[in-house]
Amino acid sequence: MASNANETNGPAVSCRGVGKIWAAGTSRAHEALKDIDLEIEPGEFVVLLGPSGCGKSTLLYLIAGLEEKTSGLLTYFGDAVSAPSPDRSLIFQETSLFPWLSVWENVSFGLQIRGESEPDRRAAAKEVLQRVGLAEAGSKRPDELSGGMRQRVAVARALAMRPRVLLMDEPFAALDVQTRQKMQDFLIDVWRDSGASVVFVTHHIDEAVALADRVCVFTSRPGRIKETVKVDLPRPRDPFSPECEELRKQLTQLLKDEVDRAFEEQEKMAEAV
Amino acid sequence: MAAVSTDRTSVGETGKIAGGQKSPPAPAGLTLPEPLREILPKIGWTLVSVGMFSLIWEILWAIGWADPKLLPPPHIFLGDFADQAKFFNTAQRWAIGVSASAGPSPWQAVLITVVSSAMRVFVGITIAALLALSLGVAIRYWVAVERLTLPTVTLLSPVSPIAWLPVAIFLFGIGNAPAIFMVVIALFFHMTIATINHIDGVNRNLINVARTMGATKAQIYRRVIIPAILPGVFVILRLNLFGAWMVVLIAESTGVGYGLGQVIMLARNTFNPSLVFFCIALIGFLGFATDYAMRMVQKRVLYWVNDPSGVLRGL
Ligand SMILES: Nc1ncnc2c1ncn2[C@@H]1O[C@H](COP(=O)(O)OP(=O)(O)OP(=O)(O)O)[C@@H](O)[C@H]1O
Ligand SMILES: [Mg+2]
Numbered sequence: 001m002a003s004n005a006n007e008t009n010g011p012a013v014s015c016r017g018v019g020k021i022w023a024a025g026t027s028r029a030h031e032a033l034k035d036i037d038l039e040i041e042p043g044e045f046v047v048l049l050g051p052s053g054c055g056k057s058t059l060l061y062l063i064a065g066l067e068e069k070t071s072g073l074l075t076y077f078g079d080a081v082s083a084p085s086p087d088r089s090l091i092f093q094e095t096s097l098f099p100w101l102s103v104w105e106n107v108s109f110g111l112q113i114r115g116e117s118e119p120d121r122r123a124a125a126k127e128v129l130q131r132v133g134l135a136e137a138g139s140k141r142p143d144e145l146s147g148g149m150r151q152r153v154a155v156a157r158a159l160a161m162r163p164r165v166l167l168m169d170e171p172f173a174a175l176d177v178q179t180r181q182k183m184q185d186f187l188i189d190v191w192r193d194s195g196a197s198v199v200f201v202t203h204h205i206d207e208a209v210a211l212a213d214r215v216c217v218f219t220s221r222p223g224r225i226k227e228t229v230k231v232d233l234p235r236p237r238d239p240f241s242p243e244c245e246e247l248r249k250q251l252t253q254l255l256k257d258e259v260d261r262a263f264e265e266q267e268k269m270a271e272a273v
Numbered sequence: 274m275a276a277v278s279t280d281r282t283s284v285g286e287t288g289k290i291a292g293g294q295k296s297p298p299a300p301a302g303l304t305l306p307e308p309l310r311e312i313l314p315k316i317g318w319t320l321v322s323v324g325m326f327s328l329i330w331e332i333l334w335a336i337g338w339a340d341p342k343l344l345p346p347p348h349i350f351l352g353d354f355a356d357q358a359k360f361f362n363t364a365q366r367w368a369i370g371v372s373a374s375a376g377p378s379p380w381q382a383v384l385i386t387v388v389s390s391a392m393r394v395f396v397g398i399t400i401a402a403l404l405a406l407s408l409g410v411a412i413r414y415w416v417a418v419e420r421l422t423l424p425t426v427t428l429l430s431p432v433s434p435i436a437w438l439p440v441a442i443f444l445f446g447i448g449n450a451p452a453i454f455m456v457v458i459a460l461f462f463h464m465t466i467a468t469i470n471h472i473d474g475v476n477r478n479l480i481n482v483a484r485t486m487g488a489t490k491a492q493i494y495r496r497v498i499i500p501a502i503l504p505g506v507f508v509i510l511r512l513n514l515f516g517a518w519m520v521v522l523i524a525e526s527t528g529v530g531y532g533l534g535q536v537i538m539l540a541r542n543t544f545n546p547s548l549v550f551f552c553i554a555l556i557g558f559l560g561f562a563t564d565y566a567m568r569m570v571q572k573r574v575l576y577w578v579n580d581p582s583g584v585l586r587g588l
Contacts, residue, residue, distance in 0.1 A: 066481050086487040096478035100500045100577045110486035113496075141577055161486060 001052070010078055011039040012165055012197045013063055018072035019222075020058050034060045036072070038216060038225060040166070040197050048201045049251065050218025051259045054203040057093060059223070060167045061192055063199065064090040076165070086110055086181035089158035093169040093201075095150050097142040098101040102109040103153055104129065110161045128156040131190060148179045152186075159190060166191070168200045184210050205251045209244050210237055217254045220262035227254055319561075343546055350547040355379045357551045360536055361386045374548075383555075387570060390525065390532040391451060392518045397456025402510055405461050409468025414494060423469075429443070431461035434520050438527060452524040452532070459520040460513045467509045471502040504578045511567050518560055 020033040032055040040046050048056045061067040062074060063086040074081045075090065097106050107128055108121035116124075129135050132152040134144075142150055151171050158166060168187075172180045184207065189200050202208055208215045215229045229250065233243055305313070327347045333339040334346040341349055350357070358379030408426070412419040437458045441451035475498055483493045525534025533552060540548035571578075 064481075064485055066484060084481075084484045084487070086485070088485065090481070090485050092478045092482070094478055096482050098479060098482075098497070100575075109496075110481070113483070113486050113488045113492055143577070156481075163311070199429070 012042045012044075012077060013038070013040040014073075014075045015039070015059075015063075015201070016073040018059075018062060018074050020055065020062060020067070020081050021070045022058075024070050030079040033062075034224050036223070036225060040165070040199060042197055044200045045191060045200065045211060045213045047212035047215045047257065048199065048218060049203065049208045049215050049225065051220050051255065051262045052203060053262070054218045054220050054258070055223030056218060057169050060090060060169050060199065060201060063165070064088050064167055066090070086161045087112075087163050088165045088167060089161050089163035090167040091151075091154050091158050091169060091171045093104065093171075093173070095142070095147070095154065097112050097150055097153055097157075099142055101139065101142075102128065103134065103140050103142065103145070106142065106153060107138075107157045107160050109157065124160055125156075128160045129153075131159065131193075132156045132186065148175050148183065151175070152183070155187070155190070159194065162194070163196055165197045165199065166194075168198065170201050170203070173202070173204075180207070180209075185236065189213070196264065205248055205255065206239060208251060209247050215251060218258070219252065220258050220265065229254075282317050326557055345547045345550060347550075347554075350550040357548060358383050360539060360545075360548055363539040374375055386532055386536060387555065387559065389449075390521055390534070391563070393524075393532070394456060394514070394563070396449075397453045397521070398460060398510065398514065398517050400453070401457045401460035401464060401513075402458070402506070405464030406506060407473065409465045410494065410499070412465070412469055413472045413498075414490070425475055426462050427464050432462075434459035435523065438524065441524065442527075443533065455520045455524040456517045459516060464506075464509055464513065468502065468506060471505040472498055474505075475501045504575050507567075507571050507575060511564060511571070514563055514567060515560060518563075522556070 013036040015036045018033060018036040018038075019031070022028075022030045022032055024227060036044075037184065050056050058067070062069050063076075063081065063096065065081045065088065076085070097103075099107065104122065104125040107125040108116075111121045111124055125138060126135065129138055132155055134149060134152055134156065137145065137153075142153070145153065152173075155168075155171065172183050175183060187198075188211065200207075200211060209231070212231050215231060217226045217229065218224065219226045229247070231247060233241075235245075237244055240253065314380075330339065331346045331348065334341060334344075339346060359382070361379075363381040379449065391547060408418075408422065412423055434455055437455060441458075442455045445451040445454055479497050479501060480493060483497045488496065521532070522534035522537065525532035526538040527534075537549060537552045540546075
């Protein structure tokens with residue numbers, strides 16, 4: 001796997017003028033994304049930041065191959081993305097554990113799909129669960145876990161596939177500030193170990209500041225990349241350092257304009273109805 | 274009433290005893306095994322509930338409002354078991370050279386009748402569930418199957434099972450087969466459509482998780498869709514259980530076979546209210562018992578589904 005010829009040159013994911021119109025061709029057509037140009041290097045941590053409904057989840061679905069783009073070019077290590085692949089794991093915004101499987105069975109679900117034997121799967125599940133700090137919870141059922149634990153299991157399930165691109169859709173949105181902080185630290189560790197690229201969606205500016213190599217700020221609908229901010233700060237980052245404060249201010253301003261615009265638009269639409 | 278309240282306290286006290294390690298040995302009456310501790314209060318309340326309505330009925334009879342010839346109270350229709358049971362001696366009713374008094378004992382007679390009715394319900398519902406689940410999944414799996422079968426299934430589902438009764442007799446004559454056929458036909462169409470609805474309602478994220486892990490269509494159906502719809506399908510099964518009992522009684526009462534339905538018919542024709550109520554009590558008990566059995570199965574097979582009644586009771 002490591003000696004893939006395409007791997008050394010070119011970005012892991014490349015979007016060129018990618019657009020998505022939901023229900024295209026019907027009266028309910030809805031343009032969610034327009035002209036997205038984005039390249040994600042191998043091992044890079046990219047954060048997508050934008051107001052609610054701007055199409056962040058949609059973009060992750062396109063990269064994962066779960067939905068068809070309606071325009072543009074979308075490639076993964078040079079190959080056009082046409083179907084989902086275990087190389088690109090997606091962690092969903094809502095909990096998506098299988099309620100009928102125990103934690104370790106959930107984590108090793110993808111390995112079972114691949115046809116690995118039970119002892120192998122148990123071993124692999126144990127290892128990843130250890131990584132997310134849930135070594136003891138393997139035999140529990142998802143509904144016996146807290147929300148934060150469930151998200152960690154979802155992360156473990158994605159990691160078990162050893163993906164080269166990890167797509168994360170607001171995975172920590174429902175957690176309290178302290179837990180989220182811990183999860184972010186843990187994510188950075190995991191990311192470093194795995195060498196995968198991460199595309200991380202959030203609407204928390206602090207989260208973007210803590211995690212990103214690069215922050216892409218989206219416009220409200222149709223979603224476009226308004227500005228890309230490079231973050232060249234060493235990790236772990238002190239959220240109160242002057243650099244972080246500066247970055248936060250910059251992102252806040254960028255986002256505020258978009259949220260204002262989004263609200264205006266929604267009001268206009270409400271009046272039209 | 275008293276029995277129930279002692280159950281309650283015993284639950285609490287055994288809990289405490291289990292917590293303390295070296296407590297003196299508990300009195301024998303307080304250490305009930307766990308399943309029993311769960312069941313006993315339920316049985317207690319069932320008895321209380323049924324007892325309450327029986328009591329009202331008995332009072333109505335005592336003050337002369339309920340005519341014992343038309344609405345005989347429980348102590349009358351349950352009173353003479355052997356007398357009632359002689360009507361259940363249907364297994365050999367038509368055998369030539371068998372006198373009415375020969376044949377199985379009262380208990381055996383009732384048991385034969387009840388078991389044969391229950392068996393028809395059970396076999397019918399099992400066949401219907403397997404067929405409906407298979408067809409429902411096939412309809413969603415292969416578009417061709419949907420196009421060829423779904424319109425017919427949809428057209429036939431509102432047809433009352435009664436309308437199928439003549440067909441059952443044309444096809445299967447008398448005996449077990451037509452009664453089972455009736456149960457299958459009464460449940461199959463609804464359950465197929467319900468299965469399809471449940472498949473459409475499966476959480477998209479769960480399917481997408483499997484897709485991102487490289488699962489094939491067959492794997493997604495086997496590992497995600499079928500486990501995800503099982504709880505819903507099981508609920509339909511339980512709801513339809515009562516329907517199945519009804520249909521079996523109708524099938525039996527029209528001479529399709531022998532069984533409880535036929536005894537009711539006999540009671541009607543000979544104007545025997547006591548026997549009617551005896552049968553009603555029996556059917557009620559059987560329905561209750563089968564529903565209970567299904568719930569036990571549900572708990573075993575669908576262990577991940579939480580029982581919501583606890584939350585509701587807390588409201
Ligand atoms: N399956 C779908 N069918 C039709 N329209 C959709 C679908 N999914 C999303 N949309 C629309 O696309 C737009 C973008 O949705 P998306 O879920 O990508 O937003 P988001 O940026 O992830 O928002 P949030 O931060 O609230 O999760 C929304 O206006 C939404 O109504
Ligand atoms: Mg979203």
